[in-house]
Every structure is written in structure tokens, then in C-alpha cells.
Amino acid sequence: MADPIGIEIRGLYKIFGADPAAVLPLAREGMSKTELNERFRAVLGLRDINLTMAPGRIQVIMGLSGSGKSTLIRHINRLIEPTAGEVLVGGEDVVKMSPEALRQFRRRQTAMVFQKFALLPNRTVMENAVYGLEVQGVPPAERVERALAWVERVGLKGYETRYPNQLSGGMQQRVGLARALTNDAPILLMDEAFSALDPLIRVDMQSVLLDLQKDIRKTVVFITHDLDEALRLGDNIAILRDGEIIQAGTSQDIVLRPADAYIENFVREVNRGRVIRADAAMEPVPAADLPADAIAGDASLEEAGRLMARRAVDRLVVTDPSGRPAGVLRMARVLAAMTDRGESQEA
Amino acid sequence: MDWLTRFPQMDDARLRDLKKAIDDGFRAFTRAYGDTIEGLFEPLRIFLIQAERFMTQTPWIVVFLLITGICWLASRSWRITAGSAVTLLLIGYFGMWDDTMKTIAMIFVCTVISIALGIPLGVAMARWGRVRAAVNPVLDVMQTMPSFVYLIPVVMLLGIGRVPGLLAVVIYAMPPIIRLTDLGIRLVDRDMLEAADAFGSSSWQKLRKVQLPLALPTIMAGINQTIMMALAMVVIASMIGVQGLGQPVLRAISNQYFTLGMFNGFAIVGIAIIFDRVSQAFGRRLQKHSEVVHG
Ligand SMILES: Nc1ncnc2c1ncn2[C@@H]1O[C@H](COP(=O)(O)OP(=O)(O)O)[C@@H](O)[C@H]1O
Ligand SMILES: [Mg+2]
Numbered sequence: 128m129a130d131p132i133g134i135e136i137r138g139l140y141k142i143f144g145a146d147p148a149a150v151l152p153l154a155r156e157g158m159s160k161t162e163l164n165e166r167f168r169a170v171l172g173l174r175d176i177n178l179t180m181a182p183g184r185i186q187v188i189m190g191l192s193g194s195g196k197s198t199l200i201r202h203i204n205r206l207i208e209p210t211a212g213e214v215l216v217g218g219e220d221v222v223k224m225s226p227e228a229l230r231q232f233r234r235r236q237t238a239m240v241f242q243k244f245a246l247l248p249n250r251t252v253m254e255n256a257v258y259g260l261e262v263q264g265v266p267p268a269e270r271v272e273r274a275l276a277w278v279e280r281v282g283l284k285g286y287e288t289r290y291p292n293q294l295s296g297g298m299q300q301r302v303g304l305a306r307a308l309t310n311d312a313p314i315l316l317m318d319e320a321f322s323a324l325d326p327l328i329r330v331d332m333q334s335v336l337l338d339l340q341k342d343i344r345k346t347v348v349f350i351t352h353d354l355d356e357a358l359r360l361g362d363n364i365a366i367l368r369d370g371e372i373i374q375a376g377t378s379q380d381i382v383l384r385p386a387d388a389y390i391e392n393f394v395r396e397v398n399r400g401r402v403i404r405a406d407a408a409m410e411p412v413p414a415a416d417l418p419a420d421a422i423a424g425d426a427s428l429e430e431a432g433r434l435m436a437r438r439a440v441d442r443l444v445v446t447d448p449s450g451r452p453a454g455v456l457r458m459a460r461v462l463a464a465m466t467d468r469g470e471s472q473e474a
Numbered sequence: 475m476d477w478l479t480r481f482p483q484m485d486d487a488r489l490r491d492l493k494k495a496i497d498d499g500f501r502a503f504t505r506a507y508g509d510t511i512e513g514l515f516e517p518l519r520i521f522l523i524q525a526e527r528f529m530t531q532t533p534w535i536v537v538f539l540l541i542t543g544i545c546w547l548a549s550r551s552w553r554i555t556a557g558s559a560v561t562l563l564l565i566g567y568f569g570m571w572d573d574t575m576k577t578i579a580m581i582f583v584c585t586v587i588s589i590a591l592g593i594p595l596g597v598a599m600a601r602w603g604r605v606r607a608a609v610n611p612v613l614d615v616m617q618t619m620p621s622f623v624y625l626i627p628v629v630m631l632l633g634i635g636r637v638p639g640l641l642a643v644v645i646y647a648m649p650p651i652i653r654l655t656d657l658g659i660r661l662v663d664r665d666m667l668e669a670a671d672a673f674g675s676s677s678w679q680k681l682r683k684v685q686l687p688l689a690l691p692t693i694m695a696g697i698n699q700t701i702m703m704a705l706a707m708v709v710i711a712s713m714i715g716v717q718g719l720g721q722p723v724l725r726a727i728s729n730q731y732f733t734l735g736m737f738n739g740f741a742i743v744g745i746a747i748i749f750d751r752v753s754q755a756f757g758r759r760l761q762k763h764s765e766v767v768h769g
Contacts, residue, residue, distance in 0.1 A: 204672055234674030245669035249687050249763055259673045261683070290763035310673065 131183030132217035139212030144169030187361030238307035242319040259310035297328035400429035409454030529575035549755035577718035596655025639716030650699035658692030694757035
């Protein structure tokens with residue numbers, strides 16, 4: 128498998144309308160989306176996006192409907208042409224690629240999963256899964272052999288000869304996932320891939336993705352409008368509003384330090400106990416008197432609380448990935464962090 | 475105030491000169507290039523004659539089994555296959571076997587030509603707006619111009635015979651397949667095209683693997699229409715020398731042979747129904763995958 132590669136977006140602007148170039152300077156100067164629309168009939172899709180996506184991690188892009196999420200993810204494989212800016216993938220600017228280079232880039236470096244699945248209805252599960260390899264010109268026998276592993280891995284064993292119409296939504300999106308994984312590309316683009324699914328199935332698919340990601344270590348760009356999904360999947364999360372990134376950071380950053388009232392509003396409804404990590408609420412290791420029980424830094428507060436209750440203690444050592452003490456977590460801090468409503472960060 | 479009561483038309487002498495000039499021009503063109511153009515259509519003539527020869531000179535039982543076999547393979551329906559077999563046997567029993575075979579050969583050739591020309595043209599229309607803008611009015615003319623009118627130049631150029639007849643039929647019957655190919659391709663879901671792009675398909679791969687397969691049901695409807703329209707032209711085509719079921723009908727008209735006309739008319743209806751049912755059943759079978767919809 129190819130090594131993971133990072134994505135860096137710099138100064139990206141997208142303006143829809145008759146003459147984007149003419150409106151661009153105004154957008155740069157900060158004219159509002161509404162004003163641009165009313166005065167120039169131009170729709171501001173994205174404004175000055177700067178975002179670095181780490182190789183081999185899941186980058187979530189979150190925002191309400193119409194905030195520009197689909198527009199942004201489509202710039203990474205240039206399904207949409209930017210008005211200005213750079214999209215560097217592994218150091219190379221996608222925006223400058225020739226049509227042939229772009230086609231090769233899409234065949235080898237990226238694979239995409241779509242909200243409405245976009246499976247070919249006249250093809251079976253297997254025939255859909257091999258589409259990418261077919262386009263690359265891989266011989267038929269090898270295509271099937273390579274696809275088979277992924278079809279089985281996403282739980283479609285025994286369904287290879289079914290048609291998409293014979294499958295439920297969840298199963299259809301597994302086909303979409305298998306088709307993307309079969310491509311063996313280091314970058315996986317998922318545009319609201321699970322948004323069309325029922326809640327239980329959605330959680331199921333999130334588990335499938337997280338489980339896969341442990342092995343495949345791809346650079347995943349995952350779009351969602353659902354904060355719970357974002358927090359569950361994202362190593363990093365960027366929040367988009369009206370075409371602008373208003374906060375980018377880890378789930379801890381977003382939940383503990385929302386950048387503004389808009390994000391605070393989102394964050395208010397999340398289950399903080401499950402999101403906040405033990406190491407985000409810990410205090411420095413004291414010189415003496417270390418507690419006997421320990422918990423990993425990436426465990427949730429909920430888990431920490433459960434352990435405290437089971438052991439009947441009110442303090443835990445928090446360990447770093449190598450197992451050394453990184454801090455101490457007190458029950459009072461756990462409760463404060465879990466019940467905090469964002470008005471105050473202090474416990 | 476003459477122009478109020480009488481339409482101010484071009485004066486008679488000039489109108490006559492105009493018509494004459496056009497006629498002379500076309501006649502000169504015919505004299506100069508008629509043979510060349512006829513030579514161009516020679517492969518078509520050979521194709522048609524070979525098809526006719528095959529249908530009429532092969533023992534009838536072989537042809538019968540062949541047609542019935544094709545009906546079965548295409549429709550996979552006993553009812554349609556049995557219905558087709560009975561129709562063919564009745565046609566033969568009433569003495570119209572040879573004429574029917576010639577008509578089927580002509581329809582077959584006409585359909586092949588229409589597909590070979592019509593699908594690429596439809597694809598070009600779907601892809602380039604300019605081609606669509608140019609071709610659409612031509613199709614309108616082809617479909618509304620009374621066929622007798624365009625028989626005139628065709629006959630002047632190529633004389634009486636199989637090829638001019640075949641051309642007349644193709645001109646009349648080809649528009650549906652062009653239009654429906656264009657429509658079918660333009661109706662393909664945008665999401666599908668985006669997915670094809672995202673996986674790095676070239677435009678040719680997109681056409682072959684996504685657009686044409688998804689447009690196929692619509693294209694099949696076009697082929698069905700084309701066959702039906704070709705059958706409707708059988709009698710007119712026979713006026714300029716196409717062999718088959720049309721000729722006895724013509725004879726029946728001029729001699730008032732009521733029964734002869736009826737029998738041949740029903741034979742045309744019979745094969746029209748066979749073509750229609752079989753091609754529709756085939757189209758439905760191609761769409762099998764969309765029938766079992768998950769609840
Ligand atoms: N092709 C287009 N032409 C004009 N406006 C567009 C086009 N595509 C998207 N937009 C506009 O850009 C904004 C962002 O759209 P989109 O990226 O689809 O949002 P999201 O995926 O977050 O729901 C919306 O205001 C939308 O109306
Ligand atoms: Mg969207």
C-alpha cells in the first residue's frame with residue numbers, strides 16, 4: 128500500500144457566477160456573501176480556505192447545509208475548478224495539473240464515496256467494486272481478485288452478484304466503500320457518505336470505517352453535518368460556515384474551546400463525557416502521592432469515571448502512549464468538564 | 475389596390491425561371507455525379523441483396539427456426555415465441571412467405587443502418603449543443619416532410635430500385651433512434667457522471683461504461699420506434715422498387731384485389747407485432763436489475 132500523503136489547501140477561493148474573476152477582489156476584501164449575491168449575482172462558495180490535512184489521519188469537515196462542504200471536498204480531486212488558490216497533495220498542486228495528469232491523479236491517488244452512493248444500477252456489487260481498476264486498465268482476473276478482499280472486508284461476502292437495487296441503503300454504501308477501497312488510493316474522499324443512512328446503520332458504518340482505518344491508514348477527508356459523527360471519526364475537525372473555516376482543531380479543541388457562539392451552540396448538545404479525553408482534563412503530576420490506578424490518556428471521561436466508581440477512588444494517574452504518567456485526573460475535574468456548558472473553562 | 479385583393483406573388487415568368495433553374499441545376503448535378511453516388515451506395519445494395527438472398531434461398535424451415543430461436547433468446551417468453559411462430563406459419567400457409575422474408579430482410583438492413591448512423595449522431599448531439607442545434611431542425615424536416623416529396627430527388631439521383639427505396643425508408647425511420655439516444659444520454663444522472671469523473675474515467679470510458687449503458691432502455695425504445703416506422707414505409711418504398719409485402723399491396727390497389735390487399739396488410743401487421751413484442755421484451759430483460767427494488 129502506498130504511503131499516506133498529506134493535503135494542504137492554501138488561499139482557496141471559489142465563486143460561482145458569470146464572472147468570478149471580477150468579483151474575486153471584492154471577496155478578498157471581505158464583502159459579505161449576501162452582498163456579493165445581491166449586487167453581483169455571484170455565489171461565494173469558499174473564501175480563503177487554508178487547511179493542512181495530516182497524512183494517514185481522518186480530517187472531518189463539518190458545517191450546515193450550504194456551508195460549502197461539498198464544494199471544498201470537490202476541489203481536492205478538482206471536480207470543481209477553483210477561482211483562486213492552491214491544493215497541494217503530496218507537494219504537487221492539483222490545480223496546475225494537465226487533464227491527463229489529473230486523470231492519472233484521480234485514478235491512483237484518490238477515491239471517493241458519495242452521499243447518494245452513485246452506484247451503477249446495471250452493474251452487480253462486484254462489477255461496481257472493480258470500476259476504478261477497470262478504468263485503470265487492470266486485467267479482469269486481477270480486478271476481481273483485488274476487489275474481492277475489500278468486498279469481503281466491508282461485509283458484502285455472498286452479495287457479489289446482487290444488483291444495487293436489491294440492497295438496503297447501508298449495504299449500498301458498503302458497495303460504495305468497497306469501490307473506493309479497491310482503488311488502493313492513499314486518499315479517501317467521503318462526502319456525507321453516511322448522512323443518507325438510518326441512525327443505527329450510520330453508527331455501524333462509522334465503526335466499519337474506524338476499524339478499517341486502523342489497517343489502511345489512509346488520509347481520509349470526511350464531510351458531515353453531524354457533530355456527533357465528526358467527533359467520533361475525526362482526528363481533526365474543521366468547521367465551515369458560509370464558505371469560511373471558522374475553527375479547525377482536534378475534537379478536544381472544538382468541545383473545550385469553541386471559537387465562537389455559533390460553534391458553542393453546536394457543542395452544547397454533545398455528550399461531553401464521551402468526547403473529552405482524560406488527558407484534556409488532567410492536572411500536572413504531583414511530586415508525591417501518586418494514585419494507584421491508571422488510565423490511558425486517550426480514554427474518555429466517561430471511562431475514567433466508570434473506573435473511579437468501580438475502584439472506589441477519586442483520583443487516577445493518566446498515562447501517555449508509552450505508559451508513563453502524564454498527569455492526574457481528579458473526580459471533581461471529571462464532573463466539571465462533563466457538566467460544563469462552555470461558559471467557563473475553569474473547574 | 476390590386477395587392478389588397480390578390481396576394482402580391484412573384485410574377486409567373488420569374489417563378490417559372492426559378493423552378494427551372496433549380497431543376498436544371500439538380501439535373502446537371504445528377505448527370506455529373508449520379509454514377510459516383512450510386513457507386514457510393516453499392517455496398518448497401520450488396521448488403522441488402524445478401525440479406526434478401528439469405529432469407530429467401532435458405533430452406534424455409536431453417537429460417538423459421540432461426541427467427542423463432544431469436545424470438546426466444548431475446549424475449550425468454552413462451553407466449554411471445556409461440557405467438558411469433560404461429561404468425562409466421564400462417565403467413566407462409568397463405569402464400570406470402572417469400573415476400574415476407576424480403577420485407578424482413580429490408581427492415582433488418584434498415585435497422586442496422588439506422589443504429590450504425592443514429593447512435594453516433596445521437597451521442598454527438600448529447601455531447602455538443604451545437605450539433606444538437608444543427609441536427610434537430612433537420613430531424614423535424616425528415617419527420618414531417620411527406621415521404622413522396624423526398625422520393626423525387628432520391629429517384630432522380632439513383633433511379634428506381636432497392637437502394638433508393640431503402641434510403642427513403644432510412645430517412646423516414648431514423649429520427650427516433652437519433653432523438654432518443656440524445657435524450658437518453660442527457661437524462662443520465664449527474665451523480666453518476668461525477669462518480670465516473672472522480673475515478674478518472676476518460677470521456678470515452680464515461681460514454682461506454684456509464685452513459686450508453688444507462689441510456690440503453692431509452693435507446694431500445696428508439697430502435698423499437700425505428701422498426702415500426704420502417705414497417706409503415708413498406709408500401710411507399712415498394713413504389714420505387716423495393717421488393718416484399720408492399721408490392722402485392724400496390725397491385726391490389728391498382729386492380730382492386732380486396733383480399734390480396736388484406737392478406738398482405740395483415741402480414742405486415744403480423745411481423746410488426748412480432749418485432750414490437752420481441753424488442754420490448756428484450757428491453758425489459760435488459761432492465762431486469764431495476765425490478766427488484768429493496769423495500
Ligand atoms: N454549481 C453551482 N452554482 C452556483 N452555486 C453553487 C453551485 N454549487 C454550489 N453552489 C452554492 O455554494 C454554496 C455551497 O454549496 P455546497 O458546497 O453544496 O454546500 P454543502 O455541501 O455544505 O451543503 C451554496 O450556497 C450553494 O448554493
Ligand atoms: Mg453537500
